Amino acid sequence: MTLVLVEVEDGAGNGAISEMSREALTFARRIAVPLDALVVGRAAAGVAGELGEYGVSRVYEASGSAFESYAPAAWAAAVVAASEASGDAGKAVLAAGTPRGSEVLAHVACRLGVSMAANVVAVENEEPFTVSRQVLGGAALEEMRLDDATVVLTVAGHTTEAQPAGTAVTCQVQPLDVAVSEQDLAARVVRVEPGEADASGNLKSAKVVVGAGRGAGGPGGFDDLLELTELLGGSLGVSRVVTSLGWRPHHEQVGQTGNRISPDVYIPCGISGAIQHWAGCSSAKTILAINSDPDAPMVTKAHYAVIGDMHEVIPAVNAEIRRRRGA
């Protein structure tokens, strides 16, 4: 069976399946249906209905003291136990290409003694099993063969649109016994420290992101951008140049080594559009670039552009929004 490790986000009631896990479930249906799923460290009953809509007929639930705080190896033990319980024919284990999904499946691949393909975007061939996956932050794709008895892969974020199955199935919750050794708990989370509230807001889930690059000119060059961010109710995201020059904190960075965003609207200002930045923002539905260089990659890849100095354009835009609001 095809097994998907599902990440559940806190939310109303018993939580909801994360967007990227829903994408992974959608992708998994291309390999085989019906699906099995695994939820670790919390009750699966709250998401069983939603899992059924995505074609999952059985969800394993691994709970108990071993899963109270996150220990990647313990989670991997749960995945291996679920995969064994799920039956042998056409085995595949999938997770979303999130930090946690990638980490746990790397452990799983080691435990099973098989290869792992990270950030897969497509199945190219069933026999031999061949996938395409993102390399160079998505600037190139690699066709990769997976010749092992069990296929282990993570699904690249925002490359498959999450869609419920045509026909919903009844999803049954099955508690899973997992043998977790002391060694599996050796590296574990001992506490979680809440993040500081700042202009980056919830960058990864923001509907509007205003981006800033070298064109900001210096650490004092962000006031107008922050005002626009506030007027639009969005988040600020910056290019790597900005964080490596120390103008803004690293957690605001969008790109291959920063955040991957997928807003409805992304407004990159003074960002040239190196492939490392594009890796983090290419999933935006609409891109409106502001740049003084009409040939900058960010402009040619955008849907809309304003050609000009961001320090002239943004204050005028802010004033126009305020004027229309009658403020």
Place this chain on the structure above:
Amino acid sequence: MDVLVCIKRVPDVAGSVALTEDSMDVDARHVGYAVSPHEECAIELAVQVAKATDGAATVLTVGDEDAVEQLRDALAVGCGAAVLIEVEPRRYGPTDVAAAIADVVRDHEAQGRSYGLVLLGNDAADTGDFQVGVRLAYELGRPVVTGAATVEAAGESLVARVEAPEGAAVFEAPVPAVVTVMEGGVEPRYPSIPGRMKAKRVQIETVTPAREPVGSGRVRLHLPPVPPSQVEVLGKGAEAAPAMVDLLERLGVVR
């Protein structure tokens, strides 16, 4: 505590990507090479942890002889020794790289150099396998934390912070351990002139792996199609502001 930091020489691509004629590699003839931002931070953390614990930092890479350039860069910012596991990189997949590093760690241990901490980047900038650190940990039978922004030694254990939007997850693990690093927790230092001079004089240990590689499973690389530019230019300079706000209204983000 002695620290080993593992880095990878990768093409320093920023603009468009070109492939070699056989489509098996990135053609880097015109772009140069670098190590990834994650690994620059891993080097910095290796130097900091070694200094704080009266140990030494050793840098290691698996690559061809040209990768000595990246080893010297790490030596120039505070690593004291360097190891080149000399291979033909395209024949080596993540399992092979982890096995080759593990063999060196065990050999050094047999010679009396034990690494309490092995650091790597979270993922290679080119192949993006997201697994070498974990595979190395399994090879060595050690605990592993991935994606850490910072790591500190605290007696017989390590404290690693993994940053996430909802806050920082603080991991503890007993030493010896493996930790993979993500950019953002430390500022990599720049090499000084004396640092560069010293780096030139360090004798680099060169090792040839004993095991035959199993490979990466790569069939070929290809480039996603680049759609023709369809950008609609709304205008120039401040005069474009009304057109831009009209668009933002149509998109429903200005009400």
